[in-house]
Amino acid sequence: MVRQRSTSVKGLTPADVRDEDVDVTFMVWLTSRATTDLVDSVLAPAGLDGDEFAIYSVLTAAPSITPTELARWMAAPPTTVSSYVKRFEARGHVEREPNPDDGRSYRIKLTPAGRRAHRAAAKLFIPMRTRVEEGLGPRGSEVREALLTLRSVLDEIRHTPPGALE
Amino acid sequence: MVRQRSTSVKGLTPADVRDEDVDVTFMVWLTSRATTDLVDSVLAPAGLDGDEFAIYSVLTAAPSITPTELARWMAAPPTTVSSYVKRFEARGHVEREPNPDDGRSYRIKLTPAGRRAHRAAAKLFIPMRTRVEEGLGPRGSEVREALLTLRSVLDEIRHTPPGALE
DNA sequence: ACGAAAAACTGCGATATCGTAGTACCATGG
DNA sequence: CCATGGTACTACGATATCGCAGTTTTTCGT
Numbered sequence: 607m608v609r610q611r612s613t614s615v616k617g618l619t620p621a622d623v624r625d626e627d628v629d630v631t632f633m634v635w636l637t638s639r640a641t642t643d644l645v646d647s648v649l650a651p652a653g654l655d656g657d658e659f660a661i662y663s664v665l666t667a668a669p670s671i672t673p674t675e676l677a678r679w680m681a682a683p684p685t686t687v688s689s690y691v692k693r694f695e696a697r698g699h700v701e702r703e704p705n706p707d708d709g710r711s712y713r714i715k716l717t718p719a720g721r722r723a724h725r726a727a728a729k730l731f732i733p734m735r736t737r738v739e740e741g742l743g744p745r746g747s748e749v750r751e752a753l754l755t756l757r758s759v760l761d762e763i764r765h766t767p768p769g770a771l772e
Numbered sequence: 773m774v775r776q777r778s779t780s781v782k783g784l785t786p787a788d789v790r791d792e793d794v795d796v797t798f799m800v801w802l803t804s805r806a807t808t809d810l811v812d813s814v815l816a817p818a819g820l821d822g823d824e825f826a827i828y829s830v831l832t833a834a835p836s837i838t839p840t841e842l843a844r845w846m847a848a849p850p851t852t853v854s855s856y857v858k859r860f861e862a863r864g865h866v867e868r869e870p871n872p873d874d875g876r877s878y879r880i881k882l883t884p885a886g887r888r889a890h891r892a893a894a895k896l897f898i899p900m901r902t903r904v905e906e907g908l909g910p911r912g913s914e915v916r917e918a919l920l921t922l923r924s925v926l927d928e929i930r931h932t933p934p935g936a937l938e
Numbered sequence: 939a940c941g942a943a944a945a946a947c948t949g950c951g952a953t954a955t956c957g958t959a960g961t962a963c964c965a966t967g968g
Numbered sequence: 969c970c971a972t973g974g975t976a977c978t979a980c981g982a983t984a985t986c987g988c989a990g991t992t993t994t995t996c997g998t
Contacts, residue, residue: 629901630912631807633919635826638804639847640926641797647930660801674946681805685986688948693984710946710993734929735795741925745918746796752911752918753799759907760806763900764813840976851956854978859954876963876976 630756648734652727659731661690662716662724665700670713672705681764699723796922814900818893825897827856828882828890831866836879838871847930865889 645656654662657680664679665671671679677687691714694700699720705711716724739746811822820828823846830845831837837845843853857880860866865886871877882890905912 630904630908630916630919631811631897631901632826632829633916633923634803634807635822636846637800637919637923637926638807640923640930641800641804643847644926644930645797656801660798663798672946680802681809683986684947685949685988686984689985692948705946708946708994710991712947731797735797737929738796738925741928742796742921745921748914749918749922750796750799752915753796753803755908755911756915757799757803757806759904760803760810762907763903764806764810838976849956850977851958851979852954855955858978871976874964874976876961878977 634756644734645731648730649727652723652730654723654727658690658694659724659727661694662699662720662727665714665716666721666724670703670715672708672711672713674711676714694720697723800922810900811897814896815893818889818896820889820893824856824860825890825893827860828865828886828893831880831882832887832890836869836881838874838877838879840877842880860886863889 642656645659649655649659661676661680664676673684673687673691676690677684680687691700691702694714695702697719699717700714701717702712702714705713742749808822811825815821815825827842827846830842839850839853839857842848842856843850846853857866857868860880861868863885865883866880867883868878868880871879908915
């Protein structure tokens with residue numbers, strides 16, 4: 607998975623790009639890459655990557671969900687979700703049951719094996735989570751708050767057609 | 773690229789997962805997906821996706837950089853960077869020049885065409901950035917601050933071998 | 939109740955990501 | 969100055985992502 611060094615490279619190379627005056631979006635990108643790298647490497651032994659763990663977590667929290675709902679959750683295109691489901695099902699980690707409300711659709715549920723896989727991954731995840739929380743210390747809640755704010759702003763923009771100025 | 777709706781799905785479905793008591797990492801994941809979706813859709817007409825735009829931006833800020841440095845920057849494995857470079861070069865957007873300090877390596881530079889492409893993408897990006905900043909309002913600096921904090925914590929953990937407890 | 943439009947999903951194919959393993963080069967010790 | 973080990977990069981191959989276009993079912997207007 608490759609453990610990388612630091613964002614501030616070597617001595618002086620591209621380090622002159624100071625974070626303070628960089629775009630929020632760019633920082634999200636950077637943060638996200640760092641998170642992915644860390645989480646993926648932590649979860650690797652459990653055979654799940656970060657995305658998969660996140661999805662399994664959603665499936666754990668929400669007893670059952672449709673592909674479309676999942677797609678909205680993770681802001682992913684339906685085809686991607688479709689192949690996720692296929693993959694998870696092949697692993698025996700999720701199963702589909704007919705959606706009583708809509709014949710075109712179905713609902714996804716973790717199987718016991720899926721729950722077990724999630725628990726195994728969680729066991730690796732928790733210590734990391736703890737370290738992150740410790741690292742954040744009291745600022746933890748501010749960070750969470752900030753992410754929340756940011757996400758709601760993003761969502762609002764995402765769902766506003768380009769032309770529509772309020 | 774698919775424009776999705778909202779994180780809080782429909783009426784009541786998986787909405788019972790309240791953000792407040794969700795993991796920071798998970799929120800980063802969610803935020804990152806939303807960001808990717810938004811940025812990709814905004815930049816699409818310019819023929820760059822978010823990742824590419826970010827890299828072009830780094831290359832704009834840092835006059836030249838080696839693949840390894842770039843890999844550290846974006847916390848990506850070297851093979852990924854390698855194929856990025858190949859792709860960008862094929863587009864005529866970057867060029868390699870020999871690294872005087874190291875014969876195994878080389879330095880990457882945006883070509884004029886590459887700079888042009890970046891500028892074109894930036895033209896689409898700026899309005900979005902503005903909307904995000906407006907949406908954040910005075911909380912903008914806190915959000916930036918939070919991301920900064922988070923990233924430094926993540927980096928520190930990432931670079932600490934699993935066993936090494938301080 | 940019917941037909942048109944929209945929505946949920948998927949097969950397929952193009953492209954992207956990234957692990958494995960290999961090559962070229964540098965650095966260190968003796 | 970050579971050997972040994974480490975580092976920078978990449979070819980190749982496996983798998984993942986996701987757009988396009990098509991099918992099935994639902995929704996809505998009349």
